[in-house]
Amino acid sequence: MSFLSNTLSRVKPSPTIAMTAKTAELKAAGRDVIGLSAGEPDFDTPQNIKDAAAAAINAGKTKYTAPDGIPELKEAVCAKMKRDHGLEYTPAQVSVGTGGKQTLYNALMATLNDGDEVVIPAPYWVSYPDMVLLAGGTPVVAETSLQTNFKLTPDQLEEAITPKTKWFIFNSPSNPTGAGYSRDELKALTDVLMRHPHVWVMSDDMYEHLAYDGFEFCTPAEVEPALYDRTLTCNGVSKAYAMTGWRIGYAAGPVALIAAMRKIQSQSTSNPCSISQWAALEALNGTQDFLAPNNEVFKRRRNFVVDALNKIEGISCPKPEGAFYVYPSIAGLIGKTTPKGTVIEDDEAFANALLQEADVAVVFGAAFGLSPNFRVSYATSDDALKTACERIQAFCNSLQ
Ligand SMILES: Cc1ncc(COP(=O)(O)O)c(C=O)c1O
Numbered sequence: 001m002s003f004l005s006n007t008l009s010r011v012k013p014s015p016t017i018a019m020t021a022k023t024a025e026l027k028a029a030g031r032d033v034i035g036l037s038a039g040e041p042d043f044d045t046p047q048n049i050k051d052a053a054a055a056a057i058n059a060g061k062t063k064y065t066a067p068d069g070i071p072e073l074k075e076a077v078c079a080k081m082k083r084d085h086g087l088e089y090t091p092a093q094v095s096v097g098t099g100g101k102q103t104l105y106n107a108l109m110a111t112l113n114d115g116d117e118v119v120i121p122a123p124y125w126v127s128y129p130d131m132v133l134l135a136g137g138t139p140v141v142a143e144t145s146l147q148t149n150f151k152l153t154p155d156q157l158e159e160a161i162t163p164k165t166k167w168f169i170f171n172s173p174s175n176p177t178g179a180g181y182s183r184d185e186l187k188a189l190t191d192v193l194m195r196h197p198h199v200w201v202m203s204d205d206m207y208e209h210l211a212y213d214g215f216e217f218c219t220p221a222e223v224e225p226a227l228y229d230r231t232l233t234c235n236g237v238s239k240a241y242a243m244t245g246w247r248i249g250y251a252a253g254p255v256a257l258i259a260a261m262r263k264i265q266s267q268s269t270s271n272p273c274s275i276s277q278w279a280a281l282e283a284l285n286g287t288q289d290f291l292a293p294n295n296e297v298f299k300r301r302r303n304f305v306v307d308a309l310n311k312i313e314g315i316s317c318p319k320p321e322g323a324f325y326v327y328p329s330i331a332g333l334i335g336k337t338t339p340k341g342t343v344i345e346d347d348e349a350f351a352n353a354l355l356q357e358a359d360v361a362v363v364f365g366a367a368f369g370l371s372p373n374f375r376v377s378y379a380t381s382d383d384a385l386k387t388a389c390e391r392i393q394a395f396c397n398s399l400q
Contacts, residue, residue: 011130015367019351023361034380034388035361039175040244041324041379045279046290049241052282056275065274067266068258069096069250073277076284077250081233084208085222089252095261096280098272100206100236100249103261105131107202107232107251108167110260112137116166121152122369123327125175125204129369137166141369146329149318150177150370154188161192165199170220173207176368176375177327178302178320180211183218190224200230206249209240209291211322212299229254239323240291241283248272248280298324301378301385308389309376312396324379327365330372336399344399347372358395360388 002009016039023035056062068074074091081087097103104127108118112135120128122143129139142160144150157168170189173180181189193199201220208217221231236249251261265271302319305326309317314332336344342353351364351374365373378385 010133041242043242053279056278068262099247103251106261108135119160171204173322178323180321205235207323215321246276
């Protein structure tokens with residue numbers, strides 16, 4: 001019998017983290033690899049946020065805190081929910097965790113029993129299905145398509161719901177596609193949820209601030225106020241504030257659920273890092289002036305990458321509303337052979353050959369539950385993106 005738990009055998013390590021590690025390995029070995037696989041902004045954390053962290057250290061705010069967040073940060077989350085979405089929350093309805101990842105995980109751990117189902121639209125962020133499995137639940141994947149720009153339709157949601165469904169995980173703008181749901185598109189989904197009162201919504205708003213061309217972000221609890229009592233709205237400072245290493249995420253929802261999440265956190269990590277919490281407080285309450293110029297840069301890069309990829313025969317790439325990813329289809333390249341003799345049987349073979357033969361690291365679509373595609377993160381310099389797109393083009397043109 002294995003020493004390791006049965007639960008662990010049900011999950012796999014994160015393929016995005018594996019690809020980023022592989023890129024670092026090849027670079028360390030002297031290869032000129034361009035990494036388009038990491039899901040983090042290349043910008044530095046804004047100075048006012050760093051200053052707040054330094055001030056917290058100097059003021060001795062370096063001790064344990066309340067398990068799910070300092071009161072000041074919980075108040076700041078309530079103010080943010082009111083300011084940005086018109087939603088009223090009290091601090092007892094807010095949980096702060098070690099990254100958005102931990103708050104999502106806590107919520108699933110706090111609620112799932114054997115046999116409980118969680119509806120996850122595909123392509124999905126790689127961690128959702130595995131977190132559901134770790135928590136003892138069953139992921140129910142609802143596949144979207146290129147035709148709807150990777151957005152779930154109301155019929156698809158209706159079809160995926162069963163009497164065992166506990167959660168619907170909603171992520172807009174999305175990792176890995178960048179797709180953002182308009183208010184009308186989201187309302188069509190919340191209308192379906194109104195017909196199924198046993199289903200709760202976990203809205204992952206991590207890319208809220210990264211949206212382009214005037215896209216108006218909205219979250220389920222504001223679009224359908226009647227869902228307020230069964231919605232957990234999750235967010236964090238990692239992406240918009242370039243704070244991936246600081247590890248602060250938060251969630252707002254019903255008091256009993258937040259208390260259950262607190263119980264898990266108090267028996268696992270005790271509390272998120274005290275210094276990072278003071279930095280996150282400044283992120284939420286301080287100036288938001290850097291968001292617009294950062295978004296201009298992201299938008300320019302998105303336009304460049306989408307145009308460059310769509311010029312390649314065999315690749316088709318929708319232009320998404322937000323985040324810093326695009327998710328091109330390689331349907332037109334399947335079955336071709338590389339100059340070194342590798343057959344592109346699927347998107348994993350494509351990504352491996354692109355890395356080995358053209359020195360560009362991307363993540364294959366199967367990791368996100370929808371093939372044949374690959375994910376490009378354009379959160380990297382313009383020069384690197386230009387060279388990477390030239391290499392992808394040369395590689396695709398070399399296929400026979
Ligand atoms: C959709 C989505 N949700 C949540 C997270 C978790 O973010 P973090 O734990 O860094 O706050 C990520 C990170 O990649 C993400 O892409």
